[in-house]
Amino acid sequence: MHDSRTGNLLGAAALAVTDLTLADTTGTAGLSASGAAALVALATAPTISVTDLGRRVGLSQSAAARMVDSLQAAGLVERRPGAGREVAVQLTPRGRRTARDMLASRTKVLTDVLDVLNDRERETLAALLAKVLPRLYERIGSADLLCRLCDRRSCTTDATCPVGQAERDDRL
Known part of the structure; x- marks a missing residue:
């Protein structure tokens, strides 16, 4: 629904x-x-x-x-x-x-x-965004364009960037 x-x-x-x-x-x-x-x-x-x-x-x-x-x-x-x-x-x-x-x-x-948001809510939001961002990558087709104003280090330190992962998966 x-x-x-x-x-x-x-x-x-x-x-x-x-x-x-x-x-x-x-x-x-x-x-x-x-x-x-x-x-x-x-x-x-x-x-x-x-x-x-x-x-x-x-x-x-x-x-x-x-x-x-x-x-x-x-x-x-x-x-x-x-x-x-x-x-x-x-x-x-x-x-x-x-x-x-x-x-x-x-x-x-x-x-x-x-x-x-409290810590638990932030973790939930991060998980939801990590699920939505690959869909946005499918529509936009460029991690560089999608993340053009991102602080890339904050997204890749101790984690895998969902957009970067979507781009790598797309190349397979």
Whole structure:
């Protein structure tokens, strides 16, 4: 049986958490959502091509190039020669600090949202989300895109990331 109330509650919570997280994360850095996601992606993959960076944040190659131009003008990234004709992008020291600050801001927002739950409720929610996230991966098809603003270390320390596991299972 499908419970429209549960779906509606989930939808409202998802939008509210997204709005709060993006407002704090992008506000911390003064960046767009894709710019913020790019810094977080670069924090975990120190040097990647402009094209790959665009794929990870859901942008076309030309839009990614414009985003990188903006991030470079702000002193957050620098371009380097890549393989062949590719141009690689990496964080500057300022970009690393900004990515770290954005993740800290994101953590603060999410911690505040979850503070209403006791430990047992948090464990239950974590188990439910671990069940729902592989379904979301099936729909989105990219762990990088789905987890573009994730603090990956918090999801993989002493646990298996359900999205990463879904991606590995998909490759089999």
